[in-house]
Amino acid sequence: MAGRGPEPLHEINSPRYDPLDLMPQLPANGLNTLSLFSGGGGLDLGFDRAGFTHEGSWELLPFAGDTLRAARPEWNVHSGLEDGDVRNKDWRPFRGNVALIHGGPPCQPFSSAGKQRGAADPRDMWPEFVRAVLEVKPEAFLAENVAALASNTFKDYVQQTILEPLGRHYTITPVILQAHEHGVPQMRRRVFFFGFRNKKVAGRWDAPRPRFRKPGSKANGLPETIGVRNALGLSDLGFDDISPTIRSGLSGPRHTTSILSSVSAQRRFAALEVWPNGVAANRDAARAFVAKNGHFRLSVPDVALLQGFPEDWPFQGAVYMQIGQIGNSVAPPVGYSVAASIAEAFSR
Ligand SMILES: C[S@@+](CC[C@H](N)C(=O)[O-])C[C@H]1O[C@@H](n2cnc3c(N)ncnc32)[C@H](O)[C@@H]1O
Known part of the structure; x- marks a missing residue:
């Protein structure tokens, strides 16, 4: 690093792709959001670019909170072991004042790269996400996780922990999305749970459609994702x-x-x-x-x-x-497609 190693082989690279082009800023849509498990802000950025108003973020890791504050000094960011822990939060004061809650509870309990202990894993925070939604009763919610959560292994878990408590108040649809179909040069499958309180809005919602096709795949009228x-x-x-x-x-x-x-x-x-x-x-x-x-x-x-x-x-x-x-993040352009589909359902 100090010049004692081999001579550099490559020039400094100048990227030819700007993810902001995949997320043209949409006008403010009047819908405000609470963000739980915000991490470094993948979902937060996607919702921001899709015209939602950020009401607050909660994240355990102090350095991730610092990222959010550096990116958007005007945001209301709660981070760290005390202020950022969603387990300490009473959400009821937000009832009636928030249009949407979004969040990606930690995926480790469900990831195929881990032990897949689900509810037995102390990192399982889905019950906390569900509690927040039930306490606030927003118009809609959006939750994200590894695609393995939508597999047979966790069918009972999803039914009992997510669909039963929230399904009494919301029309819920899980959708698996692939990042490269939204222009991100990466293979990344994730499941997104969309929930709408109003049945008419739920009926007007369409799941995000692919915007791109994989490099080298058969032409289908969509542009190729960049390599x-x-x-x-x-x-x-x-x-x-x-x-x-x-x-x-x-x-x-x-x-x-x-x-x-x-x-x-x-x-x-x-x-x-x-x-x-x-x-x-x-x-x-x-x-x-x-x-x-x-x-x-x-x-x-x-x-x-x-x-x-x-x-x-x-x-x-x-x-x-x-x-x-x-x-750990949701690829922001995928978050944007998700958020834009929700905004569209409310605008019709
Ligand atoms: C999968 S990441 C979420 C990434 C985020 N959705 C994004 O798009 O960038 C899960 C996050 O939950 C945070 N977390 C875990 N337990 C938490 C808790 N009790 N309260 C608040 N945040 C927590 C982790 O620190 C981690 O950053």
């Missing part, structure tokens, strides 16, 4: 593709700065000639710290782009904390 190399502004190898799923952060080996989620992900990155370990804080450091195999070393702003954040989203904390916030 990793093109997105990051790397040289043309005559081959490009989307990124494998970026690992969910802050849950694996301590302080990891790798974004690898599987062995097959390693092979895909190798084919792209991208080095997914030891992500650097910035592009200068990534260039100076040559990867063993000479492949392109990623930096935090590059990983942010692959997740659909603008490259200057001000993630706070050490590099592993920044990577963790990115890997």
